[in-house]
Amino acid sequence: MATARLRYLVSYDIANAKRLRRVAKTLESYGTRLQFSVFECPLDDTRLAQAKAALAEIINADHDQVLFVSLGPAAADATLIIEALGLPYTVRSRVTIV
Numbered sequence: 707m708a709t710a711r712l713r714y715l716v717s718y719d720i721a722n723a724k725r726l727r728r729v730a731k732t733l734e735s736y737g738t739r740l741q742f743s744v745f746e747c748p749l750d751d752t753r754l755a756q757a758k759a760a761l762a763e764i765i766n767a768d769h770d771q772v773l774f775v776s777l778g779p780a781a782a783d784a785t786l787i788i789e790a791l792g793l794p795y796t797v798r799s800r801v802t803i804v
Contacts, residue, residue, distance in 0.1 A: 709751040713777040716745045716757075721769040728764045729772065733757070746777070 716733060720726040720743075733739075736757045737747030749757060754774070761772050 710779060711748045711750045712754075712779060714747045714749055714754070715740075715775040715777055716747050716772065717775075718743050718765075718772045719770065720765065722766070725764055725766065725770060729761060729770075732760050732764065 714737075716737065718726075718729050718733075720729055730739075730743075733745045733747070736749065736753065737745040740746055747753075747757065758774070765772060
């Protein structure tokens with residue numbers, strides 16, 4: 707029986723440029739970039755565990771941090787609604803800039 711997908715806001719603070727690029731590239735396969743270090747990822751339990759394991763192999767736990775914030779159920783017909791203050795919200799390019 708498949709587990710339900712939840713939407714996660716995943717953000718990161720990585721101290722090293724090489725690890726930063728690897729974290730961003732890894733997260734591109736799990737979700738949509740919202741800002742340079744923020745992704746929205748619809749994940750079931752298996753994909754969540756895979757993402758965490760992949761990121762744990764990249765980061766330095768003494769210097770880096772990756773946060774997973776549950777945003778609730780990910781429905782197939784749900785649209786991501788984002789309200790921005792300041793600059794208008796636009797989807798960032800897939801290119802990682804450091």
